[in-house]
Structures are given as C-alpha cells and as structure tokens.
Amino acid sequence: MREVWTDKPLFVRISATDWAEGPEKAEDGTWLQWGVEQVILWADKMMSVGVVDLIDCSSGGNWVKQKIAAGHGYQVPFAAAIKKAHPTLVVGAVGNIVDPEIAESYLKDGKVDLVFLAREFIRNPHWALTAAKVLGAKVKPANQYERAW
Ligand SMILES: Cc1cc2nc3c(=O)[nH]c(=O)nc-3n(C[C@H](O)[C@H](O)[C@H](O)COP(=O)(O)O)c2cc1C
Known part of the structure; x- marks a missing residue:
C-alpha cells in the first residue's frame, strides 16, 4: 500500500475485539478469541x-452470539489500550462518540490522538458548530453567512 500511496496518510482500520464471551487468553497462554492484547502485539509489528x-x-x-453494549464511546477503551501500550503510535477512536466535551476529554487525557464520528453527523450535520459552541472554539462561517453570524 505504502509503495503506491506514497505522499498521503495511511490509516489502518482494525477490529479490536469480536465481543465473544470469556477471556481473550487461557491460563496456559492459548488464545481463545480475538482481542486487544493481540491487537497490541500486532501494533508492535505495524510499528x-x-x-x-x-x-x-x-x-x-x-x-454470532455477541451482545455489544454500544454506549457512547464504547470502543474508546480499546483505542486507549493501544495508545497506552504504544504512546508514539497515532491512534484514533471511533464508536458512538456524540458529546463534544467527552470527545475533547479523550484527547486532553491522552487516551487517543483523534476522534472520528459518523452517525452523530447524520443525526446532526451541524455537530462541528455545536461542538465549537460548547467548547468555546472560534469557527469561521462560510463567507456568505458571515454578515449574519
Ligand atoms: C450497522 C453498522 C455496522 C458497522 N460495521 C462495522 C464493521 O464491520 N467494522 C468496522 O470497523 N466498523 C463498523 N462500523 C463502524 C463504522 O464503520 C464507523 O466507524 C462508525 O459508524 C463510526 O462511528 P459512529 O457512527 O459510532 O460515530 C459499523 C457501523 C454500523 C452503524
């Protein structure tokens, strides 16, 4: 990929768990299911x-029997675990991130370097403006709107 994608950022999307029941690893060291411990090992290789x-x-x-409790930021702990294990790696979090202050706290606390949102932008296409207001950030409107901003 890097050979052809020479001058652009290369992001890799990973699944940090399959949400299967039980531990990721047996006491004898056998891997029982896919999970964040193996992702951290994989990230070593990536680095x-x-x-x-x-x-x-x-x-x-x-x-097939997974039950995902997809609350706000439900995948952030996985991203944070990768970031903690590899502080120099740039890690982004995704997954039902909706609240600007909480999203900002993930960054300020050093849990991750970036947050990605999708469904919240479908619910609220003006989320960026909402977040700017909540966080006191200055935004520049489109030129046409400036007079009424
Ligand atoms: C119905 C549905 C299925 C998804 N399936 C996957 C998937 O198989 N693999 C994956 O990495 N992300 C999957 N996602 C996550 C999206 O790719 C995207 O990262 C996510 O929707 C963005 O976060 P947010 O919409 O929770 O803000 C899925 C999302 C939805 C809503």
Missing part, C-alpha cells in the same frame, strides 16, 4: 514496519 500513520480502532463481530 516495526513503520509505514502506517494512524491506527483507527473499531471492533467487529465474528461471533
């Missing part, structure tokens, strides 16, 4: 190759 600019941490589901 040693040195071509990836950002890990975009999501989760997935190869386990």
Whole structure:
C-alpha cells in the first residue's frame, strides 16, 4: 500500500475485539478469541514496519452470539489500550462518540490522538458548530453567512 500511496496518510482500520464471551487468553497462554492484547502485539509489528500513520480502532463481530453494549464511546477503551501500550503510535477512536466535551476529554487525557464520528453527523450535520459552541472554539462561517453570524 505504502509503495503506491506514497505522499498521503495511511490509516489502518482494525477490529479490536469480536465481543465473544470469556477471556481473550487461557491460563496456559492459548488464545481463545480475538482481542486487544493481540491487537497490541500486532501494533508492535505495524510499528516495526513503520509505514502506517494512524491506527483507527473499531471492533467487529465474528461471533454470532455477541451482545455489544454500544454506549457512547464504547470502543474508546480499546483505542486507549493501544495508545497506552504504544504512546508514539497515532491512534484514533471511533464508536458512538456524540458529546463534544467527552470527545475533547479523550484527547486532553491522552487516551487517543483523534476522534472520528459518523452517525452523530447524520443525526446532526451541524455537530462541528455545536461542538465549537460548547467548547468555546472560534469557527469561521462560510463567507456568505458571515454578515449574519
Ligand atoms: C450497522 C453498522 C455496522 C458497522 N460495521 C462495522 C464493521 O464491520 N467494522 C468496522 O470497523 N466498523 C463498523 N462500523 C463502524 C463504522 O464503520 C464507523 O466507524 C462508525 O459508524 C463510526 O462511528 P459512529 O457512527 O459510532 O460515530 C459499523 C457501523 C454500523 C452503524
């Protein structure tokens, strides 16, 4: 990928868990299911190759009985675990992030370097403006709106 995507940021989306029941690893060290411990090992390899600019941490589901409690920021702990294990790696969090102050706290607390939102932008296309207001950030409106801003 890097050979052809030479001058642009290369992001890798990963699933940090399959949300299967039980522990990721047995006491004898056998891996029982996919999870964040293995993602951290995988991230080691990614870093040693040195071509990836950002890990975009999501989760997935190869386990039919999974019950995902998809609350606000429900995947952030996985992203934060990767960031903690690899502080120099640029890590983005995704997954039902909706609240500007909470989103900002993920960044300020150093849990992750970036937050990505999708569904909240569908619910509220003006989320960026909402967030700017809540966080006291200055935004520049479109030129046409400036007089009435
Ligand atoms: C119905 C649905 C299925 C999704 N499936 C996957 C998936 O298989 N793998 C993945 O990495 N992300 C998956 N996502 C996450 C999206 O790719 C995207 O990252 C996420 O919707 C953005 O976060 P947000 O919409 O919670 O703000 C899915 C999202 C939805 C709503």
